[in-house]
Amino acid sequence: MKTNHVHFTLNGESVEVSIEPWTTLLDYLRYNQKLVGTKKGCDHGQCGACTVLIDGNSVNSCLCLLVSLEGKEITTIEGLGTAENLSTAQQIFIDEDAYQCGYCTPGQICSTIAMRNRGEINSEEDLKDWMSGNLCRCAAYKNITKAARRIYEES
Ligand code: FES
Ligand code: FES
Structure with a gap:
């Protein structure tokens, strides 16, 4: 199966992965990283439930392919704060x-x-x-x- 290599920062941690090129950021977060705070609503860019921050900008993660994020800084709700230390x-x-x-x-x-x-x-x-x-x-x-x-x- 064809994979692509990509490196990025996720909630402050450096990450390198080889991943199928069709993997969305949303699926990667939820299924690979188990960061399920980012929600899947429509899965096609209409509801905003999957919004995360990339370099400080809001992005619908269901519309974003992980392989396009080389060098980017990704922040999810889990990266903003914890139950004990809310942002x-x-x-x-x-x-x-x-x-x-x-x-x-x-x-x-x-x-x-x-x-x-x-x-x-x-x-x-x-x-x-x-x-x-x-x-x-x-x-x-x-x-x-x-x-x-x-x-x-x-x-
Ligand atoms: S899941 Fe609805 S916009 Fe992404
Ligand atoms: S969808 Fe229930 S609080 Fe917004």
């Missing part, structure tokens, strides 16, 4: 009660961090536009928006 963004989501079932939450948090990293939000509409790629089937949008605003302004 500021994770704590804000809890404080604002910005979830119900929680399935979309890792992707929502990664998107808010990318939004903060980009720093181009000038209005509530800008914020909602940015977050529009992350669907929430529980419709917890009101509190997700509050949490996202706080993360943008405070963290």
Whole structure:
């Protein structure tokens, strides 16, 4: 079976793998690395549940082939904080009660961090536009928006 070699950083650790060229980042994270905080919703770029950070930008990992990530820095929800030591963004989501079932939450948090990293939000509409790629089937949008605003302004 044909494989390709790729090297990247995953949650602060250097990783080298030989992998089939059709492997998505999402499948690699969930099935090879057992990092199941990154969720599979639609598996074709429509829900945002699989959002992770690559070099600080939000990316739908279901649309990204692992072999394209040579030299990149990948961060998943597990790399942001732990249950004992939550990141500021994770704590804000809890404080604002910005979830119900929680399935979309890792992707929502990664998107808010990318939004903060980009720093181009000038209005509530800008914020909602940015977050529009992350669907929430529980419709917890009101509190997700509050949490996202706080993360943008405070963290
Ligand atoms: S699982 Fe990737 S966008 Fe839905
Ligand atoms: S909290 Fe359930 S999908 Fe968003």
